[in-house]
Amino acid sequence: xxxxxxxxxxxxxxxxxxxxxxxxxxxxxxxxxxxxxxxxxxxxxxxxxxxxxxxxxxxxxxxxxxxxxxxxxxxxxxxxxxxxxxxxxxxxxxxxxxxxxxxxxxxxxxxxxxxxxxxxxxxxxxxxxxxxxxxxxxxxxxxxxxxxxxxxxxxxxxxxxxxxxxxxxxxxxxxxxxxxxxxxxxxxxxxxxxxxxxxxxxxxxxxxxxxxxxxxxxxxxxxxxxxxxxxxxxxxxxxxxxxxxxxxxxxxxxxxxxxxxxxxxxxxxxxxxxxxxxxxxxxxxxxxxxxxxxxxxxxxxxxxxxxxxx
Numbered sequence: 001x002x003x004x005x006x007x008x009x010x011x012x013x014x015x016x017x018x019x020x021x022x023x024x025x026x027x028x029x030x031x032x033x034x035x036x037x038x039x040x041x042x043x044x045x046x047x048x049x050x051x052x053x054x055x056x057x058x059x060x061x062x063x064x065x066x067x068x069x070x071x072x073x074x075x076x077x078x079x080x081x082x083x084x085x086x087x088x089x090x091x092x093x094x095x096x097x098x099x100x101x102x103x104x105x106x107x108x109x110x111x112x113x114x115x116x117x118x119x120x121x122x123x124x125x126x127x128x129x130x131x132x133x134x135x136x137x138x139x140x141x142x143x144x145x146x147x148x149x150x151x152x153x154x155x156x157x158x159x160x161x162x163x164x165x166x167x168x169x170x171x172x173x174x175x176x177x178x179x180x181x182x183x184x185x186x187x188x189x190x191x192x193x194x195x196x197x198x199x200x201x202x203x204x205x206x207x208x209x210x211x212x213x214x215x216x217x218x219x220x221x222x223x224x225x226x227x228x229x230x231x232x233x234x235x236x237x238x239x240x241x242x243x244x245x246x247x248x249x250x251x252x253x254x255x256x257x258x259x260x261x262x263x264x265x266x267x268x269x270x271x272x273x274x275x276x277x278x279x280x281x282x283x284x285x286x287x288x289x290x291x292x293x294x295x296x297x298x299x300x301x302x303x304x305x306x307x308x309x310x
Contacts, residue, residue: 061103130213231274252300
């Protein structure tokens with residue numbers, strides 16, 4: 001491995017001995033090495049960032065999680081518990097949010113639990129199709145891009161409350177569509193911008209005039225005060241035979257996580273209370289720790305669910 005990706009790894013490794021060891025093992029994964037390289041190219045060519053900033057953003061995410069984990073171990077709670085506490089500091093702070101989202105999107109291709117979720121989602125897309133697709137909180141569009149490329153739906157809509165996320169998502173999809181035009185067999189000759197839209201909107205204020213055949217929401221529930229209300233709205237927007245793909249985290253502190261799920265059953269029961277039936281789910285643990293051990297020690301767990309209406 002040489003070039004851009006290796007330069008990025010070298011810079012990250014200089015700033016963190018732990019990441020140096022982690023990335024040496026991660027580098028065996030050829031698929032996600034290529035995916036990360038494409039992401040880095042986007043950040044450099046389209047956004048004008050340099051590798052030093054991107055390495056700093058990735059290390060920043062890791063350091064933030066470590067700091068919040070220490071707080072969680074000491075106190076048994078997340079640092080913040082209300083949306084107001086994190087909205088101005090994170091979501092509406094464009095400079096902070098840009099750095100946050102860059103680091104987090106990079107982690108999608110490196111962290112074990114994020115790779116597990118993306119792989120599960122890609123498998124889910126193989127059987128997902130219909131007229132309308134809705135995604136809540138797309139970030140920089142890792143899931144949305146894959147759904148558009150799979151081309152199983154006629155129209156795609158995404159909503160996110162952060163201006164930085166919305167703009168980043170739009171730019172990323174345009175860049176990747178252009179970069180993959182010769183290799184991805186989807187209707188790129190058509191007006192793709194007319195096929196999808198990304199709106200800056202708080203989902204609780206989102207007034208949809210139609211229902212959706214597929215609703216996707218990746219790691220949003222832990223960011224809201226009333227996740228049951230969000231799930232109930234998702235249920236109300238889902239067509240009778242529609243499918244929801246949902247992920248969230250358990251005992252996973254971060255600066256903007258405000259709702260604490262402590263067990264898998266707690267998550268599954270809330271989804272059921274919202275009028276959804278979980279048909280399948282997987283769990284992934286940070287550091288690849290055995291699930292039972294992670295639950296006992298209250299280590300971070302990510303859960304992905306495929307659900308239908310009850």
